[in-house]
Amino acid sequence: MSKPQRPGHCELAYFPVVNNQLQAGGQSVAQLAQQLGDTPFYAYDRAIIDQRIQALRDLLPDPIRLHYAVKANPMPELVQHIAQQVDGLDIASQGELTSALQTGIDPRHISFTGPGKGTNELQTAIDAGVILNIESATEMRCIARLAAKSGVRPRLTLRVNPDFALKSSGMRMGGGATPFGIDAEQVPALLKELATLDLECLGFHIFAGSQNLRAAAIMEAQNATLALATRLAEYAPSPVRLLNMGGGFGIPYFPGEQPLDVKPIGENLAQLVEQAKTTLPEAELALELGRYLVGEAGIYVCRVLDKKVSRGQVFLVTDGGLHQHLAASGNFGQVIRKNYPVVIGNKMAGEKTDVVNIVGRLCTPLDLLADKVELPQTEIGDLVVILQSGAYGLTASPTAFLSHPAPKEILL
Numbered sequence: 185m186s187k188p189q190r191p192g193h194c195e196l197a198y199f200p201v202v203n204n205q206l207q208a209g210g211q212s213v214a215q216l217a218q219q220l221g222d223t224p225f226y227a228y229d230r231a232i233i234d235q236r237i238q239a240l241r242d243l244l245p246d247p248i249r250l251h252y253a254v255k256a257n258p259m260p261e262l263v264q265h266i267a268q269q270v271d272g273l274d275i276a277s278q279g280e281l282t283s284a285l286q287t288g289i290d291p292r293h294i295s296f297t298g299p300g301k302g303t304n305e306l307q308t309a310i311d312a313g314v315i316l317n318i319e320s321a322t323e324m325r326c327i328a329r330l331a332a333k334s335g336v337r338p339r340l341t342l343r344v345n346p347d348f349a350l351k352s353s354g355m356r357m358g359g360g361a362t363p364f365g366i367d368a369e370q371v372p373a374l375l376k377e378l379a380t381l382d383l384e385c386l387g388f389h390i391f392a393g394s395q396n397l398r399a400a401a402i403m404e405a406q407n408a409t410l411a412l413a414t415r416l417a418e419y420a421p422s423p424v425r426l427l428n429m430g431g432g433f434g435i436p437y438f439p440g441e442q443p444l445d446v447k448p449i450g451e452n453l454a455q456l457v458e459q460a461k462t463t464l465p466e467a468e469l470a471l472e473l474g475r476y477l478v479g480e481a482g483i484y485v486c487r488v489l490d491k492k493v494s495r496g497q498v499f500l501v502t503d504g505g506l507h508q509h510l511a512a513s514g515n516f517g518q519v520i521r522k523n524y525p526v527v528i529g530n531k532m533a534g535e536k537t538d539v540v541n542i543v544g545r546l547c548t549p550l551d552l553l554a555d556k557v558e559l560p561q562t563e564i565g566d567l568v569v570i571l572q573s574g575a576y577g578l579t580a581s582p583t584a585f586l587s588h589p590a591p592k593e594i595l596l
């Protein structure tokens with residue numbers, strides 16, 4: 185088979201290689217498989233997370249608060265580990281609220297976002313004293329009713345659906361018609377009503393998009409975010425004390441993608457911090473990041489169970505699959521299926537001589553983990569490692585589909 189002419193994945197060197205073996209947390213993936221009893225598994229390396237957070241802090245101006253969006257990876261130990269290094273946690277369900285509270289973080293630094301929050305969830309969140317990021321007028325009224333019964337004054341932010349979009353985002357979250365937040369044009373009327381209720385309005389949350397690798401696009405959205413918040417602040421019943429600017433920082437997943445350059449974003453944020461001193465003098469500015477903090481620190485490891493040839497193509501059949509890593513199969517929001525970076529963890533130095541397809545064990549053609557990928561000669565028993573798997577991996581996958589046991593997760 186002729187070699188495909190395609191741009192490759194960018195160099196990813198977070199996990200060291202020793203004697204041809206990919207290592208995580210100081211052990212080879214083969215040792216980890218042995219220790220865990222079996223494949224498949226996810227492994228997350230806290231040293232890589234720590235480095236990422238530190239490097240980011242070094243580039244961001246000090247006043248910027250850094251929050252972790254728990255849904256990117258809600259593994260309790262991992263959330264616990266990250267909670268000690270960030271200024272807040274963003275959660276989207278009662279389950280995430282429970283994990284967030286278990287970390288011991290001050291509940292005033294937890295914010296609860298998401299459409300369709302249930303009454304019980306809202307009550308729990310109000311009682312816990314977390315920030316409620318409201319998504320609609322209905323939700324605001326419900327919070328006011330619940331609070332009146334329990335005698336607490338809830339603290340909330342308004343999630344604004346901005347009148348602009350984050351350009352070239354993997355996932356757009358604002359700009360047009362969306363179920364997320366309150367359209368910017370509806371915010372003044374809502375704030376007027378809010379002023380009549382016994383609610384404490386801290387400010388705004390504006391999240392314009394996700395998985396962006398272009399610094400210029402992120403900077404443009406952040407500038408527009410501060411401008412919008414400044415305009416809306418005129419209608420607020422009290423000075424804005426918190427402006428959550430969302431995140432959108434992406435990581436390279438696919439061939440041809442390059443890592444995000446955070447330095448200019450940090451410089452731009454420093455200017456915005458200065459600007460906010462006059463336009464929103466009481467406001468703290470926050471970023472909330474998910475995948476950027478954890479995505480590159482995780483791997484998914486499965487084992488080759490079978491090697492078959494069909495009409496000239498080689499198929500490596502693994503004990504993993506889309507039920508455990510939906511995103512790598514291309515079925516979690518990709519428009520055109522592309523390969524995640526894949527290596528053979530026990531053959532890191534081998535010359536890439538083969539072109540193979542890597543599939544899972546599900547009876548569906550969707551269960552494709554790598555399509556015509558170049559690898560060293562791979563045999564039954566070898567360990568397939570999918571990189572960039574620390575975010576939106578296990579918990580973003582339909583693990584019940586086909587009733588295989590769930591993979592293990594380990595934080596190293």
Ligand SMILES: *Cc1c(COP(=O)(O)O)cnc(C)c1O
Pocket residue numbers: 253255256274297391394395430431432433472473474475476575
């Ligand atoms: C999912 C989500 C995030 C995190 O997105 P990433 O792309 O993982 O950084 C941040 N904020 C909100 C409101 C979200 O829904």
